[in-house]
Amino acid sequence: MTHQPQEALVEPDAVGLGPSGEDTTPPPPVKTRGGRFTGYWLMLPGALWLAVFFLVPFYSLIAMSLYDPEGSALTGYDMTWHFANYVDAIQSYWRPLLRSFWYAALATLGCFFLGYVLAYAIAFKAGRWKNLMLVLVIAPFFTSFLIRTLSWKLILADDGWIVNTLQALQILGPDGRLLATSFAVVMGLTYNFLPFMVLPLFASLDKIDNRLIEAAGDLYASPARGFFKVTLPLSMPGVVAGTLLTFIPAAGDYINSELLGSPNQRMIGNVIQNLFTNQGDYAAAGALSMTLMIIITIGVVLYIRRAGTEDLV
Amino acid sequence: MSPLHKLGRWIGEHLVLALGLLVLVYMFVPIAIVALMSFNDPTSRNVYKFDGFTLHNWLNPCEPAGMCSSVVRSVEIGLLATLVATILGTLAAFALVRHRFAGRGPLNTLIILPMAAPEIVLGSSMLALFVSAGFGGKLGFWTIFIAHVTFCLSFVIITVRARLSGLDDNLEQAAMDLYATENQTFWRVTFPLVFPGILGAALLSFSLSFDDFIITNLNAGQTVTFPMYVWGVAQRGIPMQVNVIGTAMFLIAVTIVLGSELARRRQARAAVASFVRNVDAA
Numbered sequence: 001m002t003h004q005p006q007e008a009l010v011e012p013d014a015v016g017l018g019p020s021g022e023d024t025t026p027p028p029p030v031k032t033r034g035g036r037f038t039g040y041w042l043m044l045p046g047a048l049w050l051a052v053f054f055l056v057p058f059y060s061l062i063a064m065s066l067y068d069p070e071g072s073a074l075t076g077y078d079m080t081w082h083f084a085n086y087v088d089a090i091q092s093y094w095r096p097l098l099r100s101f102w103y104a105a106l107a108t109l110g111c112f113f114l115g116y117v118l119a120y121a122i123a124f125k126a127g128r129w130k131n132l133m134l135v136l137v138i139a140p141f142f143t144s145f146l147i148r149t150l151s152w153k154l155i156l157a158d159d160g161w162i163v164n165t166l167q168a169l170q171i172l173g174p175d176g177r178l179l180a181t182s183f184a185v186v187m188g189l190t191y192n193f194l195p196f197m198v199l200p201l202f203a204s205l206d207k208i209d210n211r212l213i214e215a216a217g218d219l220y221a222s223p224a225r226g227f228f229k230v231t232l233p234l235s236m237p238g239v240v241a242g243t244l245l246t247f248i249p250a251a252g253d254y255i256n257s258e259l260l261g262s263p264n265q266r267m268i269g270n271v272i273q274n275l276f277t278n279q280g281d282y283a284a285a286g287a288l289s290m291t292l293m294i295i296i297t298i299g300v301v302l303y304i305r306r307a308g309t310e311d312l313v
Numbered sequence: 314m315s316p317l318h319k320l321g322r323w324i325g326e327h328l329v330l331a332l333g334l335l336v337l338v339y340m341f342v343p344i345a346i347v348a349l350m351s352f353n354d355p356t357s358r359n360v361y362k363f364d365g366f367t368l369h370n371w372l373n374p375c376e377p378a379g380m381c382s383s384v385v386r387s388v389e390i391g392l393l394a395t396l397v398a399t400i401l402g403t404l405a406a407f408a409l410v411r412h413r414f415a416g417r418g419p420l421n422t423l424i425i426l427p428m429a430a431p432e433i434v435l436g437s438s439m440l441a442l443f444v445s446a447g448f449g450g451k452l453g454f455w456t457i458f459i460a461h462v463t464f465c466l467s468f469v470i471i472t473v474r475a476r477l478s479g480l481d482d483n484l485e486q487a488a489m490d491l492y493a494t495e496n497q498t499f500w501r502v503t504f505p506l507v508f509p510g511i512l513g514a515a516l517l518s519f520s521l522s523f524d525d526f527i528i529t530n531l532n533a534g535q536t537v538t539f540p541m542y543v544w545g546v547a548q549r550g551i552p553m554q555v556n557v558i559g560t561a562m563f564l565i566a567v568t569i570v571l572g573s574e575l576a577r578r579r580q581a582r583a584a585v586a587s588f589v590r591n592v593d594a595a
Contacts, residue, residue, distance in 0.1 A: 039412025046405035046466060047420060053439065053463045054427050060445050061438035114336050121333025125326070133337065135570055140340045142566035143347060144524050146543045147559040150551060151343035154350070194340060223321040244429075252431025255526060259547060269433045269527070276437060276531060282444065289437040293430065300429075 065286035085287040093271050093288060100267040101295070103182070104251035107189035108197075111246045112239070114190070115197030119238070120231075122198075123205035137198050149188055149259050156184050156260070180262040188256035196245040204238025205231070240307045248296055268292055344563060351556035370553040374561075377552035383542035384558060390454065390538065391522040394461035399515045401462075402469025403507075409470070410477045427467045435464060436528035443532065452534030460532045461525065465518040472517060476510025509577075520566065 068080040069088070090097065122133045140148065155162060156178040166172040178184050208231060216226035254269030268288060275285035354367035375381035405424075409417060427435060439460050443452060484506065488498040526540035533541060543555055 039408045039414035042404040042408035046401040057438035057442035060441035064441040118333045118336040121330045125330040143559045143563045148343045151346045252433040289434050293434045
């Protein structure tokens, strides 16, 4: 995956959440204290844990996706290099698979517009309330994801005042509803992943030297032109990190489609979860899980190439 | 300045802030509803309506069968996973920032991967390991614990690493110049400076563990954590006490965060004050 110098991949930005492409500052001076091998000893437990409980599981998942589908969770599976699992799984479930990416894309777009406004307001307009507003962005996180999502179920409910108002304004038909529609699911995804967009965007915007924006104004750029020619391009690392941090979890999520949607809004996560826990069809579930991962990886690589921060891949 | 420019400036000054605050309000709407519903006195099975005010739910939080035991289980798993992830992660962060050794690059990549993979993939790969290792029938507390340490570990390493690499190493140099030994320097200067980062990482880790549903549900077997309890009752109609727990969690976390922010400010003020006093004395 990496043929560039490794350092560029990992220097964290201020939030420490995502890859930020432009950071080319040299690593801080590394002081080797203690013995020559202290580094190894400090790293060993964590690295061992990740090897055993992250890399090995990944290998197990690849193996499981190639099991003979004749087996079952109870009787065990035979390893037969059954690549047909992938063909079968995609043939049966291409609709929820496609839908997952479509919903995740819409939610990412929604997060981008809402998140940019909020991040911009915090970075440039909040003044001494900056820290407080940042805390407020993270605060809703502290109430459980599931409880917050269930709360939307109540807000969007059929006889709730939002639906009643929309019906009175004839935006929604008399039988129209919000719950159990794709709108509700995309809205839920947008809501739940918004902080993942705001924080990296804020980190990028906050780093921008205000004098550059003022210079654009001095050179007779309108505020809009200044924004599109200076601010937006300089915030690109945040845009890239933010879209990745919202799109990837949104594509794999099934809580929103389960609680706010109907079977017509089922996403690939619902299918995988159901195959694992209810049907015990581990081979198909493994193949779908791998398919999701492969598509996301290819998509991320292409996206980062296009977005112009090549040193990430 | 042309009127058009003035208008542009005015919009830039006020509209953006107003819109930003609106987005912030949107983020809090569900929280407000949860808080409101924690005082709900439902008259029917329809629990999606506010029927009347009562303190009953707050006074009898453990009334719904199995809810409080699921909260306790989530707290136990969260504390244990946080402890292990914080220790392993802090050691690893020190290794990555302070020591050069072969394999640092690939290790840095390895750390981001668990955060970059969708949860459903991470969860199913862990299930694949447990099943193929013959633990398929023994899913429960310990498999959840292992899964939680795995995804918390990355977040801990990245948080502590950020704090550590942002540290001014002149402070340590100064300590060494004043004849502090390596041990003294570490425990008196480095560790106290990094500690807020470690604490933040532990808080983050606990809240991630406490809130996780997707990975937990795949690896839990018959064990019920709080998110799994909520998921289970969501189909039938949620007991109002779930809203009590949600509101209480929110209040506790906000208190901790605001409290630490205030403490930080007071500390900073005290430091400035003592500096000024010393300068005056000199």
